[in-house]
Amino acid sequence: MGTLQVSVAQAKAEFAALVARAEAGEDIVVTRNGKPVARLTALTERPVIYGDLSGLRVSDDLSLPDDVIDDFMGR
Template sequence: MRVMEMSVREAKARFSAALAAAERGEPVVVTRHGKPVARIMPFVAEPTGVDWEKAARIRKELGIAPVGSDWVDDFNDPAFSRALLGLDD
């Protein structure tokens, strides 16, 4: 991957060129006295929300029953709760 390098003075004068490079996926390193001080990178939006496909894949790998399976009915049954807590006679 090509990296564009420019001084602070050059970055101030050619900021549009630096942004254009970042839009093309090319990082821009800004230097002061020859030493890197900043990097302008392409913006990548972070995913939001739940990745349901990934969650289903992990449940399958771990052997966990999918949501809506029989365990939900058992969990909501008072007899199951009593048995789980050892309250059965």
């Protein structure tokens, strides 16, 4: 699907229809005076995938709160 450009006024008048089009995968750019100012696009819920950090060592002089380091290290 391509990108549709609509003015702020058009977006206001056709908001529900534009949201439906975005949900269907279309990318919609909202313009003001012909210049892009916002984008309407579908949200995708992707799981956060972290890399394998086993064996990673955190320096003793790292200046982060202990709870942040514990979370990072999985403690």
